[in-house]
Amino acid sequence: MLHQGGFNTYGIPIGVLGLEAYYAKPPGHIKNASGFGFPILYKSIKGVTVKKLLREPSAAQLQLFIDAARELEAEGVRAITGSCGFLALYQRELADAVNIPVFMSSLLQVPLVHQMLRPQQKVGVITAHKESLTLAHLQAVRADQTPVCIVGMDAQPEFVEVIIEGRRNTLDLQKLEDEVVAVAVALARDNPDVGAIVLECTDMPPFAHRIQEETGLAVFDLATLTNMVAATVNRQPYRGIMPR
Missing domain, CATH: 3.40.50.1860 (Rossmann fold)
Incomplete structure:
Protein backbone atom coordinates (compact mmCIF):
# COMPACT_ATOMS: atom_id res chain seq x y z
CA MET A 1 0.00 0.00 0.00
CA SER A 106 -12.69 28.58 24.49
CA LEU A 107 -15.32 31.26 23.87
CA LEU A 108 -16.35 29.30 20.77
CA GLN A 109 -18.20 27.06 23.23
CA VAL A 110 -20.41 29.84 24.62
CA PRO A 111 -23.30 29.49 22.10
CA LEU A 112 -23.16 25.70 22.37
CA VAL A 113 -23.24 25.78 26.16
CA HIS A 114 -26.27 28.05 26.16
CA GLN A 115 -28.13 25.57 23.95
CA MET A 116 -27.67 23.03 26.75
CA LEU A 117 -29.39 25.29 29.31
CA ARG A 118 -32.90 26.54 29.89
CA PRO A 119 -33.59 29.55 27.64
CA GLN A 120 -33.78 31.95 30.58
CA GLN A 121 -30.41 30.89 31.94
CA LYS A 122 -27.10 32.61 31.20
CA VAL A 123 -23.60 31.37 30.49
CA GLY A 124 -21.11 32.60 33.06
CA VAL A 125 -17.83 33.71 31.50
CA ILE A 126 -14.72 34.20 33.62
CA THR A 127 -12.17 36.26 31.71
CA ALA A 128 -8.68 37.47 32.44
CA HIS A 129 -9.66 41.11 32.01
CA LYS A 130 -13.31 42.15 31.76
CA GLU A 131 -12.83 45.52 30.05
CA SER A 132 -10.65 43.95 27.36
CA LEU A 133 -13.28 41.37 26.40
CA THR A 134 -15.22 43.42 23.87
CA LEU A 135 -18.24 42.92 21.67
CA ALA A 136 -15.82 42.35 18.78
CA HIS A 137 -14.38 39.29 20.54
CA LEU A 138 -17.85 37.84 21.08
CA GLN A 139 -18.92 38.62 17.52
CA ALA A 140 -15.85 36.84 16.14
CA VAL A 141 -16.98 33.58 17.75
CA ARG A 142 -20.73 34.11 17.18
CA ALA A 143 -21.35 34.56 20.91
CA ASP A 144 -22.66 38.12 20.77
CA GLN A 145 -26.31 37.01 20.78
CA THR A 146 -25.87 34.63 23.72
CA PRO A 147 -27.04 35.69 27.21
CA VAL A 148 -23.84 35.88 29.24
CA CYS A 149 -22.68 37.11 32.62
CA ILE A 150 -19.03 38.17 32.39
CA VAL A 151 -16.68 38.60 35.34
CA GLY A 152 -12.95 39.29 35.27
CA MET A 153 -9.77 38.71 37.22
CA ASP A 154 -8.90 42.41 37.04
CA ALA A 155 -8.74 42.90 40.83
CA GLN A 156 -6.82 39.73 41.69
CA PRO A 157 -3.20 40.64 42.52
CA GLU A 158 -1.39 37.38 41.71
CA PHE A 159 -3.25 37.00 38.44
CA VAL A 160 -2.71 40.60 37.35
CA GLU A 161 0.95 40.81 38.34
CA VAL A 162 2.06 37.54 36.76
CA ILE A 163 -0.33 36.87 33.88
CA ILE A 164 -1.69 40.22 32.72
CA GLU A 165 1.25 42.49 33.43
CA GLY A 166 4.05 39.90 33.13
CA ARG A 167 6.08 41.49 35.93
CA ARG A 168 7.63 38.19 37.04
CA ASN A 169 7.86 34.56 35.98
CA THR A 170 7.54 33.06 39.46
CA LEU A 171 3.99 32.02 40.24
CA ASP A 172 2.29 31.20 43.54
CA LEU A 173 -0.01 28.48 42.29
CA GLN A 174 -2.08 28.28 45.48
CA LYS A 175 -2.72 32.03 45.45
CA LEU A 176 -3.72 31.88 41.81
CA GLU A 177 -6.07 28.98 42.46
CA ASP A 178 -7.67 30.75 45.41
CA GLU A 179 -8.21 33.90 43.33
CA VAL A 180 -9.79 32.07 40.40
CA VAL A 181 -12.06 29.97 42.62
CA ALA A 182 -13.15 33.02 44.64
CA VAL A 183 -14.19 34.85 41.48
CA ALA A 184 -16.12 31.79 40.27
CA VAL A 185 -17.90 31.37 43.60
CA ALA A 186 -18.92 35.04 43.60
CA LEU A 187 -20.18 34.70 40.02
CA ALA A 188 -22.41 31.77 40.91
CA ARG A 189 -23.59 33.30 44.19
CA ASP A 190 -24.48 36.69 42.75
CA ASN A 191 -26.03 35.36 39.54
CA PRO A 192 -28.33 32.41 40.27
CA ASP A 193 -29.48 32.43 36.64
CA VAL A 194 -26.02 31.27 35.50
CA GLY A 195 -26.37 27.64 34.42
CA ALA A 196 -22.80 26.81 33.38
CA ILE A 197 -19.38 28.44 33.24
CA VAL A 198 -16.95 28.98 30.37
CA LEU A 199 -13.38 29.89 31.30
CA GLU A 200 -11.99 32.30 28.71
CA CYS A 201 -8.45 32.26 30.05
CA THR A 202 -6.08 29.35 29.42
CA ASP A 203 -4.58 29.81 32.89
CA MET A 204 -7.85 28.73 34.54
CA PRO A 205 -8.41 25.10 33.42
CA PRO A 206 -6.00 23.72 36.07
CA PHE A 207 -8.58 24.87 38.63
CA ALA A 208 -11.75 23.83 36.79
CA HIS A 209 -12.33 20.89 39.13
CA ARG A 210 -12.22 23.22 42.15
CA ILE A 211 -14.62 25.62 40.47
CA GLN A 212 -17.04 22.76 39.89
CA GLU A 213 -16.68 21.52 43.47
CA GLU A 214 -17.48 24.98 44.83
CA THR A 215 -20.27 25.99 42.42
CA GLY A 216 -21.82 22.69 41.35
CA LEU A 217 -21.88 23.93 37.75
CA ALA A 218 -20.59 22.42 34.52
CA VAL A 219 -17.29 24.07 33.59
CA PHE A 220 -16.03 24.43 30.02
CA ASP A 221 -12.59 25.69 29.03
CA LEU A 222 -9.95 25.40 26.33
CA ALA A 223 -8.94 21.97 27.60
CA THR A 224 -12.46 20.59 27.07
CA LEU A 225 -12.55 22.08 23.57
CA THR A 226 -9.05 20.87 22.69
Whole structure:
Protein backbone atom coordinates (compact mmCIF):
# COMPACT_ATOMS: atom_id res chain seq x y z
CA MET A 1 0.00 0.00 0.00
CA LEU A 2 1.30 3.44 -0.93
CA HIS A 3 1.00 6.27 1.60
CA GLN A 4 0.88 9.88 0.50
CA GLY A 5 3.63 12.00 2.05
CA GLY A 6 4.21 15.72 2.04
CA PHE A 7 4.57 16.68 5.69
CA ASN A 8 7.70 17.02 7.79
CA THR A 9 6.12 15.44 10.88
CA TYR A 10 3.20 13.08 11.45
CA GLY A 11 0.85 12.04 14.21
CA ILE A 12 0.37 15.46 15.84
CA PRO A 13 -3.34 16.29 16.05
CA ILE A 14 -3.07 19.73 17.67
CA GLY A 15 -0.89 22.75 16.94
CA VAL A 16 -0.79 25.71 19.33
CA LEU A 17 -0.06 29.33 18.49
CA GLY A 18 1.54 30.56 21.69
CA LEU A 19 1.97 34.03 23.09
CA GLU A 20 5.36 34.87 24.55
CA ALA A 21 5.03 34.16 28.28
CA TYR A 22 7.54 32.51 30.60
CA TYR A 23 5.72 32.13 33.91
CA ALA A 24 5.09 28.63 35.25
CA LYS A 25 2.19 26.74 33.67
CA PRO A 26 0.68 23.71 35.44
CA PRO A 27 -0.98 20.72 33.75
CA GLY A 28 -4.32 21.81 32.33
CA HIS A 29 -2.77 24.87 30.71
CA ILE A 30 -2.60 24.46 26.93
CA LYS A 31 1.13 25.24 27.07
CA ASN A 32 1.85 22.31 29.39
CA ALA A 33 1.78 19.36 27.02
CA SER A 34 1.91 16.79 29.83
CA GLY A 35 -1.72 17.50 30.67
CA PHE A 36 -3.01 16.14 27.36
CA GLY A 37 -3.16 12.60 26.08
CA PHE A 38 -1.82 13.34 22.60
CA PRO A 39 1.15 15.09 20.96
CA ILE A 40 1.08 18.88 20.57
CA LEU A 41 3.25 21.07 18.35
CA TYR A 42 3.91 24.61 19.56
CA LYS A 43 4.83 27.76 17.67
CA SER A 44 5.52 30.89 19.72
CA ILE A 45 4.75 34.33 18.32
CA LYS A 46 7.78 36.36 19.37
CA GLY A 47 7.05 39.74 20.87
CA VAL A 48 3.32 39.17 21.34
CA THR A 49 2.60 39.06 25.07
CA VAL A 50 -0.72 38.85 26.88
CA LYS A 51 -0.52 42.58 27.52
CA LYS A 52 0.07 43.39 23.85
CA LEU A 53 -2.70 41.11 22.64
CA LEU A 54 -5.20 42.69 25.03
CA ARG A 55 -4.17 46.29 24.49
CA GLU A 56 -2.58 46.51 21.05
CA PRO A 57 -4.35 44.19 18.58
CA SER A 58 -3.54 45.15 15.00
CA ALA A 59 -3.43 43.97 11.41
CA ALA A 60 0.33 43.48 11.72
CA GLN A 61 -0.15 41.34 14.80
CA LEU A 62 -2.80 39.28 13.04
CA GLN A 63 -0.43 38.64 10.14
CA LEU A 64 2.12 37.13 12.54
CA PHE A 65 -0.50 34.62 13.65
CA ILE A 66 -1.58 33.87 10.08
CA ASP A 67 2.01 33.15 9.04
CA ALA A 68 2.54 30.92 12.07
CA ALA A 69 -0.74 29.06 11.49
CA ARG A 70 0.31 28.28 7.93
CA GLU A 71 3.64 26.99 9.21
CA LEU A 72 1.88 24.67 11.65
CA GLU A 73 -0.37 23.43 8.87
CA ALA A 74 2.67 22.78 6.68
CA GLU A 75 4.25 20.80 9.53
CA GLY A 76 1.28 18.42 9.50
CA VAL A 77 -0.90 19.28 12.50
CA ARG A 78 -4.58 18.53 11.99
CA ALA A 79 -6.12 21.43 13.94
CA ILE A 80 -4.89 24.68 15.46
CA THR A 81 -5.67 26.50 18.68
CA GLY A 82 -4.10 29.34 20.65
CA SER A 83 -2.72 29.98 24.11
CA CYS A 84 -5.03 32.88 25.00
CA GLY A 85 -8.80 33.20 24.86
CA PHE A 86 -8.53 36.75 23.52
CA LEU A 87 -7.33 35.25 20.25
CA ALA A 88 -11.06 34.92 19.61
CA LEU A 89 -10.62 38.30 17.93
CA TYR A 90 -8.69 36.61 15.10
CA GLN A 91 -10.83 33.45 14.81
CA ARG A 92 -12.42 34.17 11.44
CA GLU A 93 -9.25 35.37 9.73
CA LEU A 94 -7.18 32.44 10.97
CA ALA A 95 -9.84 29.89 10.03
CA ASP A 96 -9.88 31.41 6.55
CA ALA A 97 -6.08 31.29 6.24
CA VAL A 98 -5.61 27.51 6.46
CA ASN A 99 -7.35 24.33 5.35
CA ILE A 100 -7.62 22.62 8.73
CA PRO A 101 -9.94 23.31 11.69
CA VAL A 102 -9.06 26.36 13.79
CA PHE A 103 -10.41 26.99 17.30
CA MET A 104 -8.62 29.97 18.75
CA SER A 105 -10.63 30.44 21.93
CA SER A 106 -12.69 28.58 24.49
CA LEU A 107 -15.32 31.26 23.87
CA LEU A 108 -16.35 29.30 20.77
CA GLN A 109 -18.20 27.06 23.23
CA VAL A 110 -20.41 29.84 24.62
CA PRO A 111 -23.30 29.49 22.10
CA LEU A 112 -23.16 25.70 22.37
CA VAL A 113 -23.24 25.78 26.16
CA HIS A 114 -26.27 28.05 26.16
CA GLN A 115 -28.13 25.57 23.95
CA MET A 116 -27.67 23.03 26.75
CA LEU A 117 -29.39 25.29 29.31
CA ARG A 118 -32.90 26.54 29.89
CA PRO A 119 -33.59 29.55 27.64
CA GLN A 120 -33.78 31.95 30.58
CA GLN A 121 -30.41 30.89 31.94
CA LYS A 122 -27.10 32.61 31.20
CA VAL A 123 -23.60 31.37 30.49
CA GLY A 124 -21.11 32.60 33.06
CA VAL A 125 -17.83 33.71 31.50
CA ILE A 126 -14.72 34.20 33.62
CA THR A 127 -12.17 36.26 31.71
CA ALA A 128 -8.68 37.47 32.44
CA HIS A 129 -9.66 41.11 32.01
CA LYS A 130 -13.31 42.15 31.76
CA GLU A 131 -12.83 45.52 30.05
CA SER A 132 -10.65 43.95 27.36
CA LEU A 133 -13.28 41.37 26.40
CA THR A 134 -15.22 43.42 23.87
CA LEU A 135 -18.24 42.92 21.67
CA ALA A 136 -15.82 42.35 18.78
CA HIS A 137 -14.38 39.29 20.54
CA LEU A 138 -17.85 37.84 21.08
CA GLN A 139 -18.92 38.62 17.52
CA ALA A 140 -15.85 36.84 16.14
CA VAL A 141 -16.98 33.58 17.75
CA ARG A 142 -20.73 34.11 17.18
CA ALA A 143 -21.35 34.56 20.91
CA ASP A 144 -22.66 38.12 20.77
CA GLN A 145 -26.31 37.01 20.78
CA THR A 146 -25.87 34.63 23.72
CA PRO A 147 -27.04 35.69 27.21
CA VAL A 148 -23.84 35.88 29.24
CA CYS A 149 -22.68 37.11 32.62
CA ILE A 150 -19.03 38.17 32.39
CA VAL A 151 -16.68 38.60 35.34
CA GLY A 152 -12.95 39.29 35.27
CA MET A 153 -9.77 38.71 37.22
CA ASP A 154 -8.90 42.41 37.04
CA ALA A 155 -8.74 42.90 40.83
CA GLN A 156 -6.82 39.73 41.69
CA PRO A 157 -3.20 40.64 42.52
CA GLU A 158 -1.39 37.38 41.71
CA PHE A 159 -3.25 37.00 38.44
CA VAL A 160 -2.71 40.60 37.35
CA GLU A 161 0.95 40.81 38.34
CA VAL A 162 2.06 37.54 36.76
CA ILE A 163 -0.33 36.87 33.88
CA ILE A 164 -1.69 40.22 32.72
CA GLU A 165 1.25 42.49 33.43
CA GLY A 166 4.05 39.90 33.13
CA ARG A 167 6.08 41.49 35.93
CA ARG A 168 7.63 38.19 37.04
CA ASN A 169 7.86 34.56 35.98
CA THR A 170 7.54 33.06 39.46
CA LEU A 171 3.99 32.02 40.24
CA ASP A 172 2.29 31.20 43.54
CA LEU A 173 -0.01 28.48 42.29
CA GLN A 174 -2.08 28.28 45.48
CA LYS A 175 -2.72 32.03 45.45
CA LEU A 176 -3.72 31.88 41.81
CA GLU A 177 -6.07 28.98 42.46
CA ASP A 178 -7.67 30.75 45.41
CA GLU A 179 -8.21 33.90 43.33
CA VAL A 180 -9.79 32.07 40.40
CA VAL A 181 -12.06 29.97 42.62
CA ALA A 182 -13.15 33.02 44.64
CA VAL A 183 -14.19 34.85 41.48
CA ALA A 184 -16.12 31.79 40.27
CA VAL A 185 -17.90 31.37 43.60
CA ALA A 186 -18.92 35.04 43.60
CA LEU A 187 -20.18 34.70 40.02
CA ALA A 188 -22.41 31.77 40.91
CA ARG A 189 -23.59 33.30 44.19
CA ASP A 190 -24.48 36.69 42.75
CA ASN A 191 -26.03 35.36 39.54
CA PRO A 192 -28.33 32.41 40.27
CA ASP A 193 -29.48 32.43 36.64
CA VAL A 194 -26.02 31.27 35.50
CA GLY A 195 -26.37 27.64 34.42
CA ALA A 196 -22.80 26.81 33.38
CA ILE A 197 -19.38 28.44 33.24
CA VAL A 198 -16.95 28.98 30.37
CA LEU A 199 -13.38 29.89 31.30
CA GLU A 200 -11.99 32.30 28.71
CA CYS A 201 -8.45 32.26 30.05
CA THR A 202 -6.08 29.35 29.42
CA ASP A 203 -4.58 29.81 32.89
CA MET A 204 -7.85 28.73 34.54
CA PRO A 205 -8.41 25.10 33.42
CA PRO A 206 -6.00 23.72 36.07
CA PHE A 207 -8.58 24.87 38.63
CA ALA A 208 -11.75 23.83 36.79
CA HIS A 209 -12.33 20.89 39.13
CA ARG A 210 -12.22 23.22 42.15
CA ILE A 211 -14.62 25.62 40.47
CA GLN A 212 -17.04 22.76 39.89
CA GLU A 213 -16.68 21.52 43.47
CA GLU A 214 -17.48 24.98 44.83
CA THR A 215 -20.27 25.99 42.42
CA GLY A 216 -21.82 22.69 41.35
CA LEU A 217 -21.88 23.93 37.75
CA ALA A 218 -20.59 22.42 34.52
CA VAL A 219 -17.29 24.07 33.59
CA PHE A 220 -16.03 24.43 30.02
CA ASP A 221 -12.59 25.69 29.03
CA LEU A 222 -9.95 25.40 26.33
CA ALA A 223 -8.94 21.97 27.60
CA THR A 224 -12.46 20.59 27.07
CA LEU A 225 -12.55 22.08 23.57
CA THR A 226 -9.05 20.87 22.69
CA ASN A 227 -9.78 17.33 23.81
CA MET A 228 -12.96 17.31 21.74
CA VAL A 229 -11.27 18.62 18.59
CA ALA A 230 -8.32 16.25 19.01
CA ALA A 231 -10.78 13.36 19.10
CA THR A 232 -12.53 14.55 15.93
CA VAL A 233 -9.34 14.83 13.88
CA ASN A 234 -7.92 11.54 15.17
CA ARG A 235 -10.88 9.17 15.29
CA GLN A 236 -10.27 5.74 16.78
CA PRO A 237 -12.28 2.54 16.32
CA TYR A 238 -14.65 1.70 19.14
CA ARG A 239 -13.86 -1.43 21.11
CA GLY A 240 -16.27 -3.32 23.29
CA ILE A 241 -18.47 -6.35 23.57
CA MET A 242 -21.12 -7.26 21.03
CA PRO A 243 -23.96 -9.53 22.15
CA ARG A 244 -23.90 -12.95 20.57
